[in-house]
Amino acid sequence: MEDMVKNEVVVEEGKLTKKDINKSFNRWYISAEVPNSYERMQGVSFCYSMIPCLKKLYNKKEDLSKALVRHLNFFNSQGTWSTPIHGMTISMEEEMANEGNVSDAAITGIKTGLMGPLAGIGDTIDWGTLKTIIYGIAVTFGSKGSVLGAIIPFAFTILTYFIGRTLWNLGYKIGKESVKSILEAGWIKELISGTSILGLFMMGALSAQYVTLSTPLSFKVAGTKIAIQTILDSIAPGILPLFVVFGIYYILKNKTQKYGIISLSIVAACILGSLIGIF
Amino acid sequence: MVFVLALVAGLWYWIGQSKLGYTFHAVICQPIVMALPFGIIAGDVTTALMIGASVEMVYLGMVAAGANIPADECLAGVISIPIALTTGIDPATAVTLAVPFGLLGVFQDQIRRTIQAVFAHKADKYAMEADVKGIERCAILYPMILGFFLRFPPVFAAIYLGSDVVQKILNVIPEWLTHGLSVTGGTLPALGFAITIFIIGKNIYLPFFILGFFAVQYLKISVMAAAIFGVCMALLITFLRREKVQG
Known part of the structure; x- marks a missing residue:
């Protein structure tokens, strides 16, 4: 995959490069919660993140318009662990633009089907466990007046940014079938139960402390x-x-x-x- | 100094709760993080961080499940830390000041997300015309403009005008009330932790909570030590279980 992208000196029409994929991710990372509304939640952000790819995939105005409308739909998930959905959506859009054998409903179905389960995973791992541990350590420094207290929390930013980016690219690479199978695979369940144990243990420790x-x-x-x-x-x-x-x-x-x-x-x-x- | 603090606090709240950068905004919204710039302006970084850490404790366990924020720690911090620094109140009293603003901030978010449906509809129209630039404005620019008017003026005014008022109020409130508020500061973190247990939602793992709790109570281990032991324990349990499955 890496080699294929590198060798692609002449960029073909309707083909996406790794750069496009990452550009898309950065847009998502920046905007995920910015235009959030009760009616559409992260829908506008989802569409905004797809734009660099869609612009490249669809030359005809009406096709581009259709794709944009499709991604303005309701979407709500956790920002970093939901990213396999986005990656997968891009790969489906690519297939749709080039082969035309993916339906509108299939893309929307995958999005709405996976956003719930992935949000649950993300809330447990990112917000429930990682965030609390990192901030908890920062507070012990901050309460002694140490500047480290204000700097340590950024470890959470960096860590989650790279988790999101990695999963986004993974989603694009493996496509729609595999993301489903990942969700049902053993390791994701192990990851959740492992972080749940760690999360609860830390909640206990922090409760005792604070x-x-x-x-x-x-x-x-x-x-x-x-x-x-x-x-x-x-x-x-x-x-x-x-x-x-x-x-x-x-x-x-x-x-x-x-x-x-x-x-x-x-x-x-x-x-x-x-x-x-x-x- | 009060003017500069008010200005920076207002801008910080605007940028922070505009939520630019999914886990970046989450970090700059933390009281313990914003304490650093406030401390630099006020010329007392150490005190600022101690106040920031005390306010942070209240919100340590808070998880915004499904984007429904239980409290707005950013508003709690941008108001209480600058006011504490200008009036010289102690961290425990600063926490009691932070708590009501943390609750008020939730309304700000609700107003924002109600109004922003308008931008979603605008984006629909742009999408029909394949106007990419229009959608991009709906995603970032319009929410930022709305956010400025929603967030900057109240925070600026509260700090610029509020420091005096807070000082006067603190001089007259009775002892039982200040004591009651500091008791509140001690018990409110429990809400955050309870929310996290609820989100994790695995009742069979609750003994791990008890284990962590009494590890600190009896053995007096630090948060860092708890994190190290916790990671090892979680890994061990996961690996041993896998070994058992594979035979």
Whole structure:
């Protein structure tokens, strides 16, 4: 593949080079969330990213117009792990332009079919695990006043940029059949379960580090003052913070996922608790 | 100095939440990252980073699943860090200032994404005419212009006019309220972590959470150490499972 692209000195009409593919990716990376709207989500960004390739593939105005309309459709996924879809879409567009044996519906079907599962993978790996670990390390430096705290988070930018770019190119290379099979393949499941384990372990570690709650309550037994916090600590340290995290998790899972309401309730509960003296 | 801080904060919020660069904007929107330029302007990088780190803790676990942001850490940071630096309030109080703005910022995003449907419709029209340049404007230029008016003025005004007001308010609020707000700062990170557990959504792995939690509580290991042990554990479990499958 690498050699083929390099040898292509004379660029044929309707053929895409590695440069076009990467240019497309950069457009996606820059714009993925910029024109986001409730109605179309990342649709405009998707179309914007396809433009360098579509312009090269379709010479006739009406063909180009059709392709542009096709990619303005609703699209919503995670920005870096959804990129095999884009890569694959480009390869399908290329086939459509050159051979004409790919249908409009096939392209849209692949896009809408894969955006959900890949978003789940991306949210778990990028936002749930990678981001939290890198920012968590940055905070330990920042809280000591170290400038490293402000620089370390960019490791997340660099890492995810290259993940996205690699998967984009992979999607283009292997085409539509293989992306489906990757999703069902063993290694992707292993990757998810591995990052889930790491993610949960880190969530536990970070909760212990950064969630704090204690009570000043105490009671008197036979003239000696016993602090409730001392009893709690002797059972296991950090019981109250652990209780808070699982309490909120329970609410998210069984009651409501309205973050705004939950945050406001936490604020209210803490201030009320402070007023009556239990926190 | 307040004027420059207000100006930079307003521009930072505009550029940051315009979301240019998928995981680039996510990073410059972090309180701990923006603390550096604010610290340089205010002439106290160390304090700025300590404040930034405290505010960051609240949002450490937040995941925007399906692009529904639970809180806007960027607004929380661009308001609380400059105000803390000009009024000299401590990091814990800065956190209590950050929290309400973090919630307000969510509305900004909702307004933005409601209005931006207009650009999508405009893009539809351009697509019919195969007007590539038009679509490109809908993707970047128009959202950026809208974003400027949505984000720059309120942040600039809040910092430029707000520092005095905040100082006066802080002088009169009772002790139980300041204590209550700092308790809030300690418990709010729990929401972020709970959201992440919820997103990961693998209940059978919950013991790993408990393991990580008490590894820090009992053994007092640092975040970096936890990351190292965590990676090894995840790899071991994955490899051992594969070995078992292959026999």
